[in-house]
Amino acid sequence: MPSASRSAAQLVIARMSSVFPLSTAEEAALLDLPLQLADIRADQDIVREGDRPTQCFSLSQGFTCTYKFTGEGRRQIMAFHLPGDMPDLQSLHLPALDVSIAAITPCRIAYIQHDAVRDLCDRFPRIGSALWRETLIDGAIFREWIVNVGRRDAPGRMAHLLCELFMRLRAVGLAEGDSIALPFTQAVMADALGLSTVHVNRTLQELRKAGLVSWKGETLIVRDWKGLQREADFDPAYLHLRPDAA
Amino acid sequence: MPSASRSAAQLVIARMSSVFPLSTAEEAALLDLPLQLADIRADQDIVREGDRPTQCFSLSQGFTCTYKFTGEGRRQIMAFHLPGDMPDLQSLHLPALDVSIAAITPCRIAYIQHDAVRDLCDRFPRIGSALWRETLIDGAIFREWIVNVGRRDAPGRMAHLLCELFMRLRAVGLAEGDSIALPFTQAVMADALGLSTVHVNRTLQELRKAGLVSWKGETLIVRDWKGLQREADFDPAYLHLRPDAA
């Protein structure tokens, strides 16, 4: 079954199974979670800075991003979320959100009450650890983004972002060979990379001219994976994927 | 008792108590943790990228930083750690380290075996949650650093870093009025802010000339807290300190 149509619970189960085999009881508990499905329009906020949610959500279709506005109105995106991610899991232990999360594309999400998650963690400590682990990987990605924005030039930054998205999408079965669906505007990428949209445009042209990538509508084709990695200075260790996936 | 001389366990207890009151059993368990103390020289690595440690450590004296080198040999610091922090807690659930951690100043640290921490989390789930929470706050700080490096100019970045360090040090009792001990070289700050050392030097001169801060040897004096916050566009919410501390 293609990942794009799998349910939120199935995606979470698949991801956890890649770390350790789930018992039947654990798997049953995950499938029994009371979920409230919702469809979100593109560009809509799902949660906002300052909110104190009593639930968190799992993304089953589409892309979301975590972002914040500067006092001078400049937006910085700190993370992209793919199907299977739980973008605001942090709210489980940090009552007030310090960032907003918005849908980049139309999304299908599944809300889960915090109480249900806490109950799950109490009854199945390994699931609790697995969720903790997810938030730690998020942290590792944040760290890598600091390196990216702080110490790489525009082509390196862009290449690094593309490498990351390619590997993460492949890990959840959303890559088709050497191409991925990437419905991001250049303005979105600019906000993620700390660049202007104009410069993102020029940088993408560079990467295309260098034969590293090309685009067909909204799908990115990786033409030269080794070269893209080299340009990006990309080492996937920080994604903590299964050894065979990296 | 001044924080600088408190033990690792006492610092951790103090921090957790600020979120919820610890039971006597919980407190006893924390004090009973088998710790191995170590003194680290300045500039020494404590753990290195790629390591697979069987223990983590708590910082009781001094400053450490999490960093990584780019392929072209440029260093980016992603976090500073103060007494009471557990800088590599992530290794509890992510076997391979994706970053290195080094002492900026001479440090006193306390190693704790992962098994002991896991056992503690099993017996006292609230302590487990509190540790998880700590790693989530680390994540929130990483996110804010992405904003800082991505979307603020040099004076804003520097001011923001100083605001954060001031608040965090105050929260663990290491501020004296409006001043803090900040034994960082300008090169260290440059690596944390994604700037060159030369530009850090000029930026600090600006902040001093604007009357926001001044230095007396290795201690920073905040001359105009409101002004510094304004320059930094600083909102301490992301630090998730107790309401009264913010």
Next chain:
DNA sequence: CGTTTGGTTGAAATGTGTCAAACTTTGTGG
């Protein structure tokens, strides 16, 4: 003391931002 480390300064180079306009694609209502 000489040596090292860290701080300061100046001049020139450069990567990226800004502004403004044109172009292209997508979506939509008549």
Next chain:
DNA sequence: CCACAAAGTTTGACACATTTCAACCAAACG
């Protein structure tokens, strides 16, 4: 199904923040 509007992309010229390079200075230190 066309016409138009809206959104996104591309281009050029110019401004400017930050880097680089190089030298010099000051403080700490063995």
